[in-house]
Amino acid sequence: MIRAASLGLAAWALASASVAQTPGFSYPDVTPGRAFSFPADHGAHPDFRTEWWYVTGTVKTAKGEDLGFQITFFRTRPRVDPRNRSKFAARQVLFAHAAVSDPAIGKLLHDQRAARSGFGIAEARIGDADVRIKDWRLVRLADGRFSARIVARGFALKLIFTPTQRPLLQGAGGYSRKGAEPRSASYYYSLPQMATTGTLTRGTSTQTVTGRSWLDREWSSRLLGGAAVGWDWTGLNFDDGAALMAFRVRGKDGRSLWAGGTFRRANGTIVTLKPSDITFTPTRNWRSKRTGATYPVAQVLTIRLPEGRKRLMLTPMFADQELDARSSGLPVYWEGLVRTEGGQGYLELTGYAAPLAM
Amino acid sequence: MASSPARALAWLIAGEARQHPGRIAIAVLAIAIGVALGFAVHLINGSALAAFGQAVNTVNGAADLKIEAASRLGVDEALYAKVLSVEGVADASPVVVLKAVTARGQSFTLLGLDIIRAAEVTPSLIAAPARGPGGNGDDVFASDALFLSRAALIAGELRIGDRVTINANGQARSMTVRGILPGIAEGRRVGMIDIAAAQWLFGRLGKIDRIDIKLQPDAQAGDVRTRLKPLIPADAIVSDANDDAQQSDGLSRAYRVNLTMLALVALFTGTFLVYSTQSLSVTRRLQSFALLRTLGMRGGGIVALVTIEGALAGLIGATLGLLLGFGLAVGALNILGGDLGSGIFDGAPPALIFAPLAAAGFFALGVAAAVGGSLIPALQGARAAPAIALKNAGDSIDPRDRLTGRLPLTLLLAGVGAALLPAVGRLPLFGYLSVALLLAAGITAMPWLARSLLSPLARAWHRNVPMDLAIQHLHGAPGAAATALCGIVASTALMIAMAVMVTSFRGAVDQWLGEILSGDLYVRSEPGWGGFDQGSQARMAAIPGVASMVFSRQVPIVLDPGEPPMSLIARPVGTGDATLELLGEETMPPPGTVAVWLSEPAARILAAEPGDTIRLPIGQNARFAVAGVWRDYSRQQGAMVIDAKEYDRLTGDTTRDDAMVLLEPGADMAAVRRAIRAAAPPALKSRLTMAEPASLRTLALSIFDRSFAITYVLEVIAIIVGLAGVATTASAQASARTREFGMLRHIGVGRSQIVAMLGVEGALLGAVGGLVGVTLGVAISQVLIHVINPQSFNWTMTTQLPVTLMLSVIAALVVASAITAMLAGRRAVSIDAVRAVRADW
Secondary structure, eight states: OOOTHHHHHHHHHSOOTTSOOOTTOOOOOOOTTOOOOTTGGGSOOTTSSEEEEEEEEEEEETTOOEEEEEEEEEEEOOOOOTTOOOTTOOSSEEEEEEEEEOTTTOSEEEEEEEEESBTTTEEEOSSSOEEEETTEEEEEOTTSOEEEEEEETTEEEEEEEEOOSOOEEOTBTTEEEOSSSTTSEEEEEEEEEEEEEEEEEETTEEEEEEEEEEEEEEEEEEOOOTTOOEEEEEEEEETTSOEEEEEEEEOTTSOEEEEEEEEEOTTSOEEEEOGGGEEEEEEEEEEOTTTOOEEEEEEEEEEEETTEEEEEEEEESSSOOEEEOGGGTOOEEEEEEEEETTEEEEEEEOSSSSOOOO | OTTHHHHHHHHHHHHHHHHOHHHHHHHHHHHHHHHHHHHHHHHHHHHHHHHHHHHHHHHHTTOSEEEEESBTTOEETHHHHHHHTSTTEEEEEEEEEEEEEETTSOEEEEEEEOHHHHHHHOGGGSOOOOOSTTSSOOOTTSTTEEEEOHHHHHHTTOOTTOEEEEEETTEEEEEEEEEEOTTSOTTOOEEEEEHHHHHHHTTOTTEESEEEEEEOTTOOHHHHHHHHGGGOOTTEEEEOHHHHHHHHHHHHHHHHHHHHHHHHHHHHHHHHHHHHHHHHHHHHTHHHHHHHHHTTOOHHHHHHHHHHHHHHHHHHHHHHHHHHHHHHHHHHHHHTTTTTTSSSSOSSOOOOOOOHHHHHHHHHHHHHHHHHHHHHHHHHHHHSOHHHHHHOOSOSSOTTSOOOOHHHHHHHHHHHHHHTSOOBTTBOHHHHHHHHHHHHHHHHTHHHHHHHHHHHHHHSOOSOHHHHHHHHHHHHOHHHHHHHHHHHHHHHHHHHHHHHHHHHHHHHHHHHHHHHOOSSEEEEEOTTSOOBOHHHHHHHHTSTTEEEEEEEEEEEEOSSTTSOOEEEEEEOOOTTOTTSOEESOOOOOOTTSEEEEEEHHHHHHHTOOTTOEEOOSSSTTOOEEEEEEEOOSSOTTOEEEEEHHHHHHHHOOOOBSEEEEEEOTTOOHHHHHHHHHHHSOGGGGGGEEEEOHHHHHHHHHHHHHHHHHHHHHHHHHHHHHHHHHHHHHHHHHHHHTHHHHHHHHHTTOOHHHHHHHHHHHHHHHHHHHHHHHHHHHHHHHHHIIIIIHHHHHOOOOOOOOOHHHHHHHHHHHHHHHHHHHHHHHHHHHTSOHHHHHHTOO
16 A cells, blocks of 8 residues: 555655765665564564554444544654764654544544654654654554554544454565566555544544544555556455455556555455456546545445456545645645445545646 | 904015025024934834844744743753643744855855744744655755755855855855745845754754744743743743844844934924024014004914914924935935944845834924924014014113023033933933933023123223124123024034044043953954864964964853843953953952853943852853953943853853964064964864954944944034024124114224124134033033943943044134124125114114
């Protein structure tokens, strides 16, 4: 999976081709055949350029309202001179995003945090999941559950995620290719079907919620080839316990340059999807008045399984789930709660407001 | 017939103006000059302050609250994390502030920022966040990425992508211009780099200079300040935008108020000129007024007539003055800069900001001055009994009356009393009141003074008809003499007062320079290029021919956020140090305290005396005791000296900016200069200023003269206005006395004798006016020197009299008034004697 905000991060923080080589500085490559070990891989991999802890979920309030949320922590490693002895040296920079999808409000509530590491203000722990920026935190507790605490402008999320399944290694044993070049790849695993409990606050009203969440963990040093303008991604939790992740990388003409995905059945067997196994077909477009961008907010996802094609209709809970965080330097994208037959999850649409040349 | 008195008034005013356009013009001009000067000073300073305030805001980025290091040594960076966790603080942005210079010598403020924090707190200080990859490809965290404001880009003739060498804090670093800072106000030269790069590349590891704070929307600034207080170390200060404004206002307030007061003095002189013009005009028209009175006009009509005349002159003068003042301000801003050459504000000439309220104020003052000057003559004219006035146009004071000095004495005592009162809000308002009262005392004493001064002459018999006539005339009619003199006395007195003050000040500065410049050579590193590190200090001191070298460090420190920073000077302090001219006694500091010697302004501002303990924002928990007070004319905001060893111990900063060199006898100055340059740190080699005491002294005095250039201009104007007043009053008096001249002709006095008599009268008037003016001026100068200067500039001096100038002023007045009186007299006596006498029924 490739996440939208990583584009913004690249702009914010990452060295581009025009920056002179920094002596004594390099990023490790992502290569196939890496052995994953937990809980160490829940923690940070600070040598890599980009990494994220990305939770999306669907919850129900006691009153029966269906809501969605996303909590994302990004870690990046800017190209800074390793000789710089300043405590402010931006060896690691952390960003976080949080949003609530509430059909009754009709648009996203969202907020963000960002800070360079150091001074105890922002840290991503090595060895186990514990990422923190100022007052926001996502941490794996001693009992294996994850806890997120987000107090934001206009809303708050205090949630506990309990893994119910083993980590799902994406691509070839956790090596997830993003394009024709083998170097364009990431290490990628997910924790789908996490039982979720906690409280959700909107304005001054706090409610107890329960639901299901999906944690995506991905780290990489080089994500994309040059021709991509954006991507569509989805992660779906099915009611029977199955889970599906699928993405496609789009070129200028809107066609897929690359695609990938993984389907884990309820019984635990895994089907790895090749680029030719995945088709996204838009069925409904929505135009944002804020940005002028037009998003294919409803799509038909077709995947080829050994037993035959499976068509999944992805229907958004509501159309306006656009996230405009340009003021903090991030791109505009659409990150929305969707329903499908026998399940629900998130759909992410990037590169529609403006082509994202990388 | 209701309109007939009004019509008669209009007719009288128009007639008077037609008949004596020159006199009216001088009065109008005097008012115009006063208004113009006052308005111009106000406009210039208002514009300069606005520009300065904008500069401060530009660099500060308009945070809700900020914590600033009290000196450029900075504060420990750990404070940042503590501040960020304070309740009510939404975000905090750490800042490193550097004075930077490009290789070509353009200076700018270089800010080291955490772009992420600054985006929340002071977004105007950072480049627009990039929107996507592949755009401008900037990497804001790269240690060589430099962002510049447009003005900095233009000043350095740079373009985005250029490599440029930046010097700051003694380090030269190569950077790449990566983008523009669009939020920086026009004309402001500001650069931005990453805070880590700023610390690492420019020798500021572990230190920050400022923390900008954004408050939670519902937080009260006062509450947050209270919560911050226990966290703030001694070397930091919490402030907000209000404090900045106060500080920039405080910078120039004394200077501005003094200039404005000088302008008001010009206006005051204008009032006296209007008074003398109108008095003469009233005296001359007493018969016309008497006739009008017998025809039924009331006394009030006469008052109205004369007052309206004055008001008209005031209206025209004030209007002219506003136009002239605006022009002056535009010119002065472009030529002298916003500080009128005083060096208070740096930078490009600010844009002129028109001030409608001030314009209205100065206009009203101008009109009021003219009306005020006319009121007394108007009342006199109205009071005169019509029957006597119809027959007589002489002096209202009877020559046999004894003149009393009760009013002048009261004014004098009030003036002395006002001089003893303290400053109001750090401004010497009572001092100025004292000047005004002394001036009024001098002028009201004029009839008495004129008669007293002339009495010895009047008792003597000179066997010289013109001289005796002149003396007796002046002795017998001192009121007329006083009227003629009040303008010149006022302007001479003020001019001499200013001259004495400036001469004393210049003399004091000159003497002080001689005492402090006891070295053979002075070496200074240009600001922004760092200073001499310990290695180069040792190398320099070891240069053959150098007997000793005294290094010093000057650091601006903020003791109060609303006050301009003082200078902390670290240098070796020995006993009997000649370069520290101590005022009063020196006290040994109590054990456990660090001795600090305050400059005179610093001692006044801090209200501290030798023996007092004070708090300074350097060193943790160090206590300081005032050991002595020294004379200093160069730093109006205050300065203090501590011993170099104590400074090193307290701050760990061993860099020095300045050095005083003492040479061995016979040492080769040129060779020493070369060796010093060779021993300097590499970045500084071409950025050293070396000067010998003589040239430093010349430079200091030329700066002094430049700052007082505006006062010289005002003095010249005052004298010109005064002389113009003498000329107009002389001609007015001559034409009013045509009948007297006719009578004299009839009893056998020749025309040339009358002219000679007028010449003597003029010369005597000039002498009396000059003498009184100069004496009054010296008295007023004492108020300026001992009251106004210490109260507004915080320094004292001893009086030095510009004797040559004083004598030449008197001589010039004698000559000028004799000549003008004779010129006026020639016209008056050319009238046929018979016709002149027939006018006297």
